[in-house]
Every structure is written in C-alpha cells, then in structure tokens.
Amino acid sequence: MARKPSAADAPLRLDNQICFAVYSAAHAFNRVYKPLLDLLGLTYPQYLVMLVLWERDDVPVKEIGEKLFLDSGTLTPLLKRLEAAHLVKRTRSSEDERQVLIALTPQGHALKEKARSVPQSILAATDCSVSELVAMKDEIVALRDRLNAVVGE
Amino acid sequence: MARKPSAADAPLRLDNQICFAVYSAAHAFNRVYKPLLDLLGLTYPQYLVMLVLWERDDVPVKEIGEKLFLDSGTLTPLLKRLEAAHLVKRTRSSEDERQVLIALTPQGHALKEKARSVPQSILAATDCSVSELVAMKDEIVALRDRLNAVVGE
DNA sequence: TCACATTTAATTGTTCGCAATTGAATGTCG
DNA sequence: CGACATTCAATTGCGAACAATTAAATGTGA
Incomplete structure (x- = not known):
C-alpha cells in the first residue's frame, strides 16, 4: 500500500x-530579518x-489589526511589549x-531613521531586481486577497 | 518631521x-486550511x-527538520502530540x-486517504489555474532558497 | 586508548497566532 | 427611555517557532 511513487x-x-x-519562504524571510531587527530591538511582527x-x-488597535490581519489576542501583548520598550504609548x-x-x-519616531537601511539589506539578500x-x-x-475572500473577510 | 508622504x-x-x-499570504493559507485540517485532527505544521x-x-527527526526547515525545538513537542494522537511512533x-x-x-497511514481531498479544496480556494x-x-x-543561502544553510 | 569535537534530540524560556470568552462602552430599535 | 445586540480590547489556553543550553552518543586525531 502506497509503496512506490504514484x-x-x-x-x-x-x-x-x-x-x-x-x-517556508516566510520563515526564510524571518531568518534574514532577525539579525537586522535585533539591532533595532524589534521582532518581525x-x-x-x-x-x-x-x-x-495615533491609530486604534483595530486598525492595526486590519492592516496586518492580526487580532487583539496577538496585538494586545505585543503592544504592551512595545510600550515597555518605550516605543509606543x-x-x-x-x-x-x-x-x-x-x-x-519620541524614541518610536526616532527608530524610523535607524530602520531605513533595513529594506535595502533585504533587497540585497533576495538577489532579485x-x-x-x-x-x-x-x-x-x-x-x-482571494484566499481571505473565501474565508469571508 | 515625516508629516507628509515622502x-x-x-x-x-x-x-x-x-x-x-x-x-500575510502564509496566514491566509492557514485560515483556509484550518477547517479542512480540523476534520483530520491536525494543525498545519x-x-x-x-x-x-x-x-x-521511518525517518529521523533531523531529516524531517531539513525538509520543513524546522528544528528539534519545534519538532520534538509536535511529534509528541502526533504520538499522543496515535498517528506516529x-x-x-x-x-x-x-x-x-x-x-x-496504521492510523497514520490511513489518514492519508482522508487527506487526499485537501489539496483540491485549497486549489479551489485560490481561484487560480x-x-x-x-x-x-x-x-x-x-x-x-536564495534567502536561505544568505543565512548560510 | 583517551581527550576532544561533532552530532542529535530534548529542554527551557520568550514571542507569535488564534479560538473562545469576558466585560465594558456604544448603537439600535421598539 | 430601556432591553438588546454589537463593537472593541483584554484575557486564557494551546500550539507553533526559535535561541540557547544540556546530555548522551558518536566520530576524530594524537
């Protein structure tokens, strides 16, 4: 039963x-991002x-969730950690x-400048135009978007 | 300071x-898979x-990890849950x-037949050829593969 | 043979991600 | 106005995902 490739x-x-x-591509991206984001003190999410x-x-949690397709169960603790890191209020x-x-x-705003080099490093890692x-x-x-439409968003 | 779109x-x-x-596509896939895999009693990983x-x-944990790009920290508890569900030994x-x-x-083998309908349901959800x-x-x-090459696999 | 490095899983601790529930605030409709 | 539903964030519990460490088995070189 199911011995040879069928x-x-x-x-x-x-x-x-x-x-x-x-x-697996998402995980691969995560691994490339990791050392870059460590310098910013951030995880990928x-x-x-x-x-x-x-x-x-000055955005409500709900709106962040809609943009990132995440719910409050994920965002609430994540945002508390960002608050503990003095990046958001x-x-x-x-x-x-x-x-x-x-x-x-102010620190959250300032971090944007440090983050500017990230996209370019990622681009280099993809070795793509x-x-x-x-x-x-x-x-x-x-x-x-087609997948999300099926689930019913 | 970064007021208008630049x-x-x-x-x-x-x-x-x-x-x-x-x-976000990976999460969207997960949401489509969820109800299908619930019928099999499996999570996506x-x-x-x-x-x-x-x-x-009859494959060592290491080889499963190489194929899925996962390490023992993820696989060991996951495999224990599959064993608890009587699907693997x-x-x-x-x-x-x-x-x-x-x-x-035997139950693990048998589950393959129940799983055969899954890929086709996913295909339908993508609405793609x-x-x-x-x-x-x-x-x-x-x-x-290019990203993984950069990290050094 | 013996010291040492390497390989392999398991373990620990932190962070996601989501389902399900809770509780407070707001909206709606009779 | 008042019962009811809805919205929003928080909470709880479970299953990934990974870094770092541990421990045992194996491999290597003097």
Missing part, C-alpha cells in the same frame, strides 16, 4: 504545495506594527472609550 | 514589502510532517542511538 499521490507531495512554498505607525500615528480614546489608541513616543520583486509581491497579494 | 519613505511602506505579502511521512516512512534508532526515528502507525500556481510556487521556492 501519480495519485502527486497532490500530496510536499514539493508540489504552493502553501508550503509560502510558509513588532517591526510590522512600527511600519504601520510610521505611516500614520497606549491611551484609551476619549470619544470612544472602547478603543485604545497607539501613538509613537526590484521589478521582479514588485511583480511577485503583486501576485502574492492578489492570491492572499 | 518618496524617501517608500521603502518602509507596508504595501511595498514583499515579505509582508509572503507573511502537523499536516506538513504527515506529508513528509506519507512520502517516506517514536523509536530510538539501534544503529545510532542519537537518532529518533518517526514511523507512521494549476499552471499559474506552479509558476508562482517555483518563483517563491527560488526566492526562499
């Missing part, structure tokens, strides 16, 4: 799975949150007391 | 990051281990007592 098994072969490609805040400050909104607004501290990467990124985003 | 900020914008595309074992049985190799060999139980997916997969794998 054509019927092809869909279950690891190397044929796009999702394993994506899964924390870096993503900082990217959001460097674009727009968490304050309950006065208009709507259900919301918690996340604002950068910018146009290739943009094309791949657009394809992957389109795929992601 | 061209210098483009590399730090979330939407320009291929790695966020990959990261556990499913990956089972894919490896369905291809070749862990036995120390007699030739080399450092190695632990992972073998499928097979050839498109194969092309993307190959690109992503090539990128992953």
Whole structure:
C-alpha cells in the first residue's frame, strides 16, 4: 500500500504545495530579518506594527489589526511589549472609550531613521531586481486577497 | 518631521514589502486550511510532517527538520502530540542511538486517504489555474532558497 | 586508548497566532 | 427611555517557532 511513487499521490507531495512554498519562504524571510531587527530591538511582527505607525500615528488597535490581519489576542501583548520598550504609548480614546489608541513616543519616531537601511539589506539578500520583486509581491497579494475572500473577510 | 508622504519613505511602506505579502499570504493559507485540517485532527505544521511521512516512512527527526526547515525545538513537542494522537511512533534508532526515528502507525497511514481531498479544496480556494500556481510556487521556492543561502544553510 | 569535537534530540524560556470568552462602552430599535 | 445586540480590547489556553543550553552518543586525531 502506497509503496512506490504514484501519480495519485502527486497532490500530496510536499514539493508540489504552493502553501508550503509560502510558509517556508516566510520563515526564510524571518531568518534574514532577525539579525537586522535585533539591532533595532524589534521582532518581525513588532517591526510590522512600527511600519504601520510610521505611516500614520495615533491609530486604534483595530486598525492595526486590519492592516496586518492580526487580532487583539496577538496585538494586545505585543503592544504592551512595545510600550515597555518605550516605543509606543497606549491611551484609551476619549470619544470612544472602547478603543485604545497607539501613538509613537519620541524614541518610536526616532527608530524610523535607524530602520531605513533595513529594506535595502533585504533587497540585497533576495538577489532579485526590484521589478521582479514588485511583480511577485503583486501576485502574492492578489492570491492572499482571494484566499481571505473565501474565508469571508 | 515625516508629516507628509515622502518618496524617501517608500521603502518602509507596508504595501511595498514583499515579505509582508509572503507573511500575510502564509496566514491566509492557514485560515483556509484550518477547517479542512480540523476534520483530520491536525494543525498545519502537523499536516506538513504527515506529508513528509506519507512520502517516506521511518525517518529521523533531523531529516524531517531539513525538509520543513524546522528544528528539534519545534519538532520534538509536535511529534509528541502526533504520538499522543496515535498517528506516529517514536523509536530510538539501534544503529545510532542519537537518532529518533518517526514511523507512521496504521492510523497514520490511513489518514492519508482522508487527506487526499485537501489539496483540491485549497486549489479551489485560490481561484487560480494549476499552471499559474506552479509558476508562482517555483518563483517563491527560488526566492526562499536564495534567502536561505544568505543565512548560510 | 583517551581527550576532544561533532552530532542529535530534548529542554527551557520568550514571542507569535488564534479560538473562545469576558466585560465594558456604544448603537439600535421598539 | 430601556432591553438588546454589537463593537472593541483584554484575557486564557494551546500550539507553533526559535535561541540557547544540556546530555548522551558518536566520530576524530594524537
């Protein structure tokens, strides 16, 4: 039973799975980012949150979650760690007391300058042209959005 | 100080990051897999281990780790959970007592048949042609391998 | 043979990621 | 206005993921 490679098994072969490609590529990115982000004192998900805040400050947790596809169970402890590192401040909104607004501290703002060298280091590690990467990124985003549409976002 | 959108900020914008595309696509895949794998009683990483074992049985932990890019810190507890679920058996190799060999139980073997419908459901969720997916997969794998080469695998 | 390095899993501790629940604030509808 | 549902963040519990360390088995070289 299932001793020799069978054509019927092809869909279950690891190397044929796009999702394993994506899964393992995500981990590979993480490993490349790690030493760069260690210099900033950030983990990769924390870096993503900082990217959001460097674009727009004073944002409710909900909005960060929508941009990063993460929920409060992930974000609440992560944001508390960023607060403990003096990079953000968490304050309950006065208009709507259900919301918690996340604002950068001066140190959080300042970290942006140190982070500017990161994307270029990553680009070098990919050994790809910018146009290739943009094309791949657009394809992957389109795929992601179709997947999220199925789950029902 | 960084009030209006600046061209210098483009590399730090979330939407320009291929790695966020990959990261968020991996999570999107996970969400699509979840209800399918719940029927098998597996998590996604556990499913990956089972894919490896369905291809070749009686494999040392090390080899599973190399195929999935995971280390013993991740695999040891995961394999213990698969053993607790009666899907695999862990036995120390007699030739080399450092190695632990992972073998499928009859239930582990049988689960392969239930899993055959999974890849097709995923394919449907992507709303892509097979050839498109194969092309993307190959690109992503090539990128992953270049990234892993930089870290030094 | 014996000291030493290497290999392999297991362990410990920290951080994600998510499902499920809780509790407070807000919205809605009769 | 008042019962009810909804929204939002926090919390709890579990399963990854990985760095760092440990311990045992094996390999290597003097």
